[in-house]
Amino acid sequence: MNSQAHNAPVAAVVPDSAPTLILEGITKSFGPVKALKGIDLKAWPGEVHAIVGENGAGKSTLINCAAGVLKPDTGSVLIKGEKAPALPGVVRGMGLSVAFQHPALAPDLTVLENLRLARRDLGVAEAQQILDRVSTKTLAMDLSDRAGELSLAQGHVLEIARALASRPAVFIFDEPTEPFQDPEVRHLFRLIAELKAEGTAIIYISHRLHEVMSIADRLSVLRDGDLIETRPAAGFTPDEIVNLIVGRPLGQVFPAKGQIGTGPKLLTVAGLSGPGFRDVSLEVRPGEIIGLAGVEGQGQRDFLRALAGLTPVTEGDIRIGMAEPRPGVANFRRAGVGFVPDDRHSEGLVLSLSIRENEGLGQLAAISDGGVLNAGREKALAEQIHADLRVKAPTVETPVSALSGGNQQKVLMGREMATRPKVMLVDEPTKGVDVGSRSDIYTKLREMAEAGVAVIVSSADGVEIEGLCDRVLVFSRGTVVAELSGADVNDARITEANLKATGQRAGTEEDATRKRSRWLSSDQMPAAILILLSLLVMGVTQWQNAYFLSAFSIQGILTLTTILALAGFAQLCVMLNGGIDLSIGPVAGLAVVLSSFLITDEAPLGIAGGVLVILLACTLIGLMHGLLVEALKLPAIVVTLATYTGLQGLSLVLRPSPAGMISYDFTDMVGVLAGPVPLIFLLVVLGGIAAEFGLFRRPGGRALRAVGSNPKSSEMIGLRRARIVLLAFVGSGALAGLAGILLSAQVGIGSATTGVSYTLMSVTAVVLGGAQIAGGRGSFLATLAGALFIQSIIAALPFLNLGAVVQYILIGGATFVAAALFAMIRKPGAASAH
Numbered sequence: 001m002n003s004q005a006h007n008a009p010v011a012a013v014v015p016d017s018a019p020t021l022i023l024e025g026i027t028k029s030f031g032p033v034k035a036l037k038g039i040d041l042k043a044w045p046g047e048v049h050a051i052v053g054e055n056g057a058g059k060s061t062l063i064n065c066a067a068g069v070l071k072p073d074t075g076s077v078l079i080k081g082e083k084a085p086a087l088p089g090v091v092r093g094m095g096l097s098v099a100f101q102h103p104a105l106a107p108d109l110t111v112l113e114n115l116r117l118a119r120r121d122l123g124v125a126e127a128q129q130i131l132d133r134v135s136t137k138t139l140a141m142d143l144s145d146r147a148g149e150l151s152l153a154q155g156h157v158l159e160i161a162r163a164l165a166s167r168p169a170v171f172i173f174d175e176p177t178e179p180f181q182d183p184e185v186r187h188l189f190r191l192i193a194e195l196k197a198e199g200t201a202i203i204y205i206s207h208r209l210h211e212v213m214s215i216a217d218r219l220s221v222l223r224d225g226d227l228i229e230t231r232p233a234a235g236f237t238p239d240e241i242v243n244l245i246v247g248r249p250l251g252q253v254f255p256a257k258g259q260i261g262t263g264p265k266l267l268t269v270a271g272l273s274g275p276g277f278r279d280v281s282l283e284v285r286p287g288e289i290i291g292l293a294g295v296e297g298q299g300q301r302d303f304l305r306a307l308a309g310l311t312p313v314t315e316g317d318i319r320i321g322m323a324e325p326r327p328g329v330a331n332f333r334r335a336g337v338g339f340v341p342d343d344r345h346s347e348g349l350v351l352s353l354s355i356r357e358n359e360g361l362g363q364l365a366a367i368s369d370g371g372v373l374n375a376g377r378e379k380a381l382a383e384q385i386h387a388d389l390r391v392k393a394p395t396v397e398t399p400v401s402a403l404s405g406g407n408q409q410k411v412l413m414g415r416e417m418a419t420r421p422k423v424m425l426v427d428e429p430t431k432g433v434d435v436g437s438r439s440d441i442y443t444k445l446r447e448m449a450e451a452g453v454a455v456i457v458s459s460a461d462g463v464e465i466e467g468l469c470d471r472v473l474v475f476s477r478g479t480v481v482a483e484l485s486g487a488d489v490n491d492a493r494i495t496e497a498n499l500k501a502t503g504q505r506a507g508t509e510e511d512a513t514r515k516r517s518r519w520l521s522s523d524q525m526p527a528a529i530l531i532l533l534s535l536l537v538m539g540v541t542q543w544q545n546a547y548f549l550s551a552f553s554i555q556g557i558l559t560l561t562t563i564l565a566l567a568g569f570a571q572l573c574v575m576l577n578g579g580i581d582l583s584i585g586p587v588a589g590l591a592v593v594l595s596s597f598l599i600t601d602e603a604p605l606g607i608a609g610g611v612l613v614i615l616l617a618c619t620l621i622g623l624m625h626g627l628l629v630e631a632l633k634l635p636a637i638v639v640t641l642a643t644y645t646g647l648q649g650l651s652l653v654l655r656p657s658p659a660g661m662i663s664y665d666f667t668d669m670v671g672v673l674a675g676p677v678p679l680i681f682l683l684v685v686l687g688g689i690a691a692e693f694g695l696f697r698r699p700g701g702r703a704l705r706a707v708g709s710n711p712k713s714s715e716m717i718g719l720r721r722a723r724i725v726l727l728a729f730v731g732s733g734a735l736a737g738l739a740g741i742l743l744s745a746q747v748g749i750g751s752a753t754t755g756v757s758y759t760l761m762s763v764t765a766v767v768l769g770g771a772q773i774a775g776g777r778g779s780f781l782a783t784l785a786g787a788l789f790i791q792s793i794i795a796a797l798p799f800l801n802l803g804a805v806v807q808y809i810l811i812g813g814a815t816f817v818a819a820a821l822f823a824m825i826r827k828p829g830a831a832s833a834h
């Protein structure tokens with residue numbers, strides 16, 4: 001249907017100004033799925049244009065086309081009259097920002113750094129101002145908090161703040177209030193009113209129709225990729241909107257409340273305490289749905305997760321029927337607990353698997369015969385859920401990553417419901433779900449309660465709690481402060497209970513713990529610890545053997561530290577992107593072999609020429625790795641494993657046995673001292689400081705960490721991921737080459753096997769330095785300190801009369817301890833008080 005006719009500006013709503021955003025004839029297909037079928041839409045300054053539609057109608061796809069995240073198949077996007085390309089960074093620069101439905105944040109970066117991804121020159125004071133403008137007291141965060149440690153609702157606040165930081169002329173909100181409660185929603189609406197008054201054009205997508213009705217000036221309805229209606233919002237009745245969205249009249253959204261049975265208790269919780277909540281008691285009888293309410297972060301979510309066996313309980317009992325499940329989530333599941341977490345992406349679904357496989361994961365035993373999966377039964381199960389919850393996807397073989405947000409939620413809900421649990425725990429049951437499917441989910445939960453399942457729901461949506469639940473526990477500061485039932489289960493009473501009870505969690509002790517754990521989890525902390533450990537190793541060895549700390553051995557340790565640090569830097573470049581470079585050793589080895597041809601006394605190009613040629617060759621190897629990883633989408637480990645063997649072979653062909661003396665002039669040059677310290681060591685320290693500054697203080701370094709931390713989000717906010725990955729590999733090749741060139745001066749002869757051990761040693765230095773193998777975190781200075789620690793141990797052992805075996809045990813053990821320590825310290829929430 002042609003939407004143009006409905007899309008003209010309406011004088012009562014819009015003054016006669018030009019639209020800030022014009023979408024013209026946008027079409028977009030994903031294979032056979034026609035997500036958008038020729039959409040025309042305009043947004044005017046000072047207007048809130050709401051877009052509603054059922055799950056999979058095409059809302060997010062439309063927004064992604066407007067933001068340049070997706071390239072429309074046809075049609076154009078005009079911002080302030082200018083045609084916008086499909087490049088998110090450019091589109092943002094033209095004045096369009098999106099607060100995405102799934103926050104596009106880099107979890108390993110701080111709040112401030114995430115804000116600066118949107119605007120490089122953002123000062124601390126302004127960043128704080130922006131954050132204060134978006135955040136309520138309950139969801140407040142520090143600029144120095146890591147994004148990965150924030151709660152889901154705080155993540156949404158940061159997402160909105162990030163979009164606001166670039167001062168957009170068009171501000172698109174894609175389901176911004178899903179994790180918000182009433183006070184946060186009201187706060188957001190005040191912000192939107194201010195933005196409207198400042199002349200921002202606002203596009204607002206939501207399934208919460210009462211919110212849409214209260215904020216929208218104009219409303220568009222999308223259905224199946226068509227824009228079927230655009231009118232001033234005041235012209236719609238709620239029933240009419242529902243009818244347009246769902247394509248059928250819906251009647252009652254919530255099913256009638258239940259008759260609470262007198263049967264045996266389904267779930268008994270007595271005096272339960274755990275992290276975030278204390279002394280909670282509850283009995284659930286057949287036929288009732290229990291709601292958990294409270295301001296964000298008051299313990300209700302922690303309590304629900306404890307009931308799922310996810311967090312350890314410190315005191316109290318949980319009984320399912322008469323049985324007491326053993327600790328651990330697997331035991332709780334076996335005892336009949338179904339759980340739907342609020343963060344479906346990180347905890348609920350396996351995005352790369354199909355709908356069928358995700359549904360099957362819920363009951364692997366039931367769909368297997370003698371340990372072999374029965375494909376037919378799995379398919380039948382998935383198709384049943386698909387039909388029951390009206391999941392919108394071509395087939396059950398569709399990967400979950402290709403579903404719209406609301407449909408993903410239905411897949412997750414369906415999986416847990418289908419396990420026929422005795423206790424059904426649901427955190428945000430209808431997050432992102434359209435009004436029609438909400439009704440289906442509520443009906444299913446009610447049917448479960450009536451069939452004798454203990455149903456407990458935690459929700460930020462007061463309307464949902466009021467409409468669905470028979471009894472509500474209101475949480476504040478970790479305890480239940482009110483229990484409401486019958487007619488008292490309403491939004492007003494819940495809010496009243498919240499207001500009466502909620503205080504801020506205070507405490508200088510908590511702040512001190514936070515500061516301490518923040519330092520412990522900082523990127524530079526490993527450097528300090530490793531330097532101390534290295535000094536300790538050297539001190540103990542000197543104490544045992546007075547010959548150890550001679551000028552000669554100090555120079556030896558520092559020279560080898562320099563070489564290993566360079567190899568570590570090379571590894572770090574790739575690891576920050578979430579890859580691993582197995583070829584570092586062979587590249588360094590090839591550089592040694594090439595040096596024995598090009599940096600000799602008879603070298604044809606002179607020393608400088610030889611060094612340059614070798615560096616160029618190694619850089620090209622890095623470039624080749626980057627191109628292969630990006631063009632063929634192969635994992636770095638596969639590409640560099642292949643070149644590991646290839647380069648090693650090449651070195652052996654060039655130097656089957658050690659030969660080719662390295663020029664003494666060059667060896668002397670490398671050995672130049674500044675006092676007792678080799679000059680190259682000082683240079684590598686300076687280089688490490690500069691690289692560290694670049695990594696943490698320059699936009700390029702921040703982009704590198706962001707890409708490693710969350711590649712998809714980085715692309716959505718306009719970082720050139722492919723280019724960054726390519727540059728990282730180029731850097732890696734060059735640095736490994738430089739390490740090899742210096743190594744050649746150290747060994748003095750061309751040998752094909754000299755460099756090989758540097759692959760594993762470089763990984764060790766980087767991991768000791770606290771880098772995250774999955775990408776996003778690492779430190780050049782800590783890698784340098786890691787290299788110093790390793791070389792100190794290697795140098796010390798002969799002086800302590802200990803063999804090489806001890807060296808392997810010590811370094812291996814230290815690496816293991818370091819990795820375990822970092823994993824523990826950096827566990828989400830470990831450094832956070834939220």
Ligand SMILES: Nc1ncnc2c1ncn2[C@@H]1O[C@H](COP(=O)(O)OP(=O)(O)OP(=O)(O)O)[C@@H](O)[C@H]1O
Nearest residue numbers: 030035055056057058059060061402403404405406
């Ligand atoms: N990357 C993708 N690959 C394949 N299909 C996709 C992809 N992204 C979206 N789709 C499909 O395009 C259609 C529109 O999806 P979209 O996410 O735009 O819906 P939506 O209106 O935002 O839904 P929701 O309210 O659930 O968020 C859906 O059928 C979805 O499955």
